[in-house]
Amino acid sequence: MPVATQLTDVLKTLADPTRRAVFERIAREGEIAATGLVQGSKVSQPAVSQHLRALRDAGLVAERREGRHIHYRIAPKGLGPLIDWLGHYETFWTERFANLERLLKESE
Amino acid sequence: MPVATQLTDVLKTLADPTRRAVFERIAREGEIAATGLVQGSKVSQPAVSQHLRALRDAGLVAERREGRHIHYRIAPKGLGPLIDWLGHYETFWTERFANLERLLKESE
DNA sequence: CAATCATATAAGCAATTGCTTATATATTTT
DNA sequence: AAAATATATAAGCAATTGCTTATATGATTG
Numbered sequence: 001m002p003v004a005t006q007l008t009d010v011l012k013t014l015a016d017p018t019r020r021a022v023f024e025r026i027a028r029e030g031e032i033a034a035t036g037l038v039q040g041s042k043v044s045q046p047a048v049s050q051h052l053r054a055l056r057d058a059g060l061v062a063e064r065r066e067g068r069h070i071h072y073r074i075a076p077k078g079l080g081p082l083i084d085w086l087g088h089y090e091t092f093w094t095e096r097f098a099n100l101e102r103l104l105k106e107s108e
Numbered sequence: 109m110p111v112a113t114q115l116t117d118v119l120k121t122l123a124d125p126t127r128r129a130v131f132e133r134i135a136r137e138g139e140i141a142a143t144g145l146v147q148g149s150k151v152s153q154p155a156v157s158q159h160l161r162a163l164r165d166a167g168l169v170a171e172r173r174e175g176r177h178i179h180y181r182i183a184p185k186g187l188g189p190l191i192d193w194l195g196h197y198e199t200f201w202t203e204r205f206a207n208l209e210r211l212l213k214e215s216e
Numbered sequence: 217c218a219a220t221c222a223t224a225t226a227a228g229c230a231a232t233t234g235c236t237t238a239t240a241t242a243t244t245t246t
Numbered sequence: 247a248a249a250a251t252a253t254a255t256a257a258g259c260a261a262t263t264g265c266t267t268a269t270a271t272g273a274t275t276g
Contacts (some may be wrong), residue, residue: 043265157254
């Protein structure tokens with residue numbers, strides 16, 4: 001998949017506040033099953049399921065099946081295209097701005 | 109405006125490939141008038157104008173009028189909400205990942 | 217196997233988006 | 247002031263999005 005397409009997918013996926021809230025909650029919890037995410041959510045179970053699919057398709061979360069539960073966790077590499085892209089604009093910020101692109105590669 | 113709303117606006121604005129291409133072109137050129145952006149664009153003048161409005165509303169570009177031309181340039185601070193938000197996930201990458209949030213504030 | 221629990225998919229719908237063509241508003245030039 | 251140039255706005259439209267309810271699939275339990 002082209003890099004620009006991946007970036008578009010990541011941006012589109014995170015742009016929706018409800019979906020981003022799901023992502024943030026997974027990040028806070030470390031690992032959480034879909035059921036847990038539905039509880040305390042403003043939207044229905046299918047809506048959460050659809051958001052999880054979008055997050056997975058964008059490479060932003062990974063899942064681990066345990067019996068009938070599916071536990072979700074953040075997939076840090078999914079943010080890669082975004083970090084890379086922002087890296088192109090780091091000079092707009094400051095010379096002391098870390099080279100995100102390099103750090104990303106080192107952390108693999 | 110709430111922080112989450114600003115972030116949503118920035119993400120939504122950058123998520124569209126055509127609009128992001130406009131942003132990237134402005135960044136490459138340093139400063140460029142709307143006319144210049146329309147030339148070599150796949151979309152019409154009104155479409156470019158609408159994208160420029162969206163970018164301005166999101167705080168991602170600034171403009172400078174010179175006669176009947178309006179010159180656009182990147183507004184680095186517009187990326188702030190995105191940098192801040194990503195900063196919350198830096199620990200997912202590496203401890204050596206720079207503290208983007210702090211650097212952002214220092215660069216003001 | 218039947219009932220239950222967890223998650224996913226289908227279908228439909230209102231709202232939003234990004235584009236187009238047509239037209240309006242500035243600003244400059246002649 | 248009239249014509250030309252640069253940009254913005256209006257209106258309309260097809261495509262996409264995010265949600266809902268209803269139903270299907272998967273996995274466990276009794």
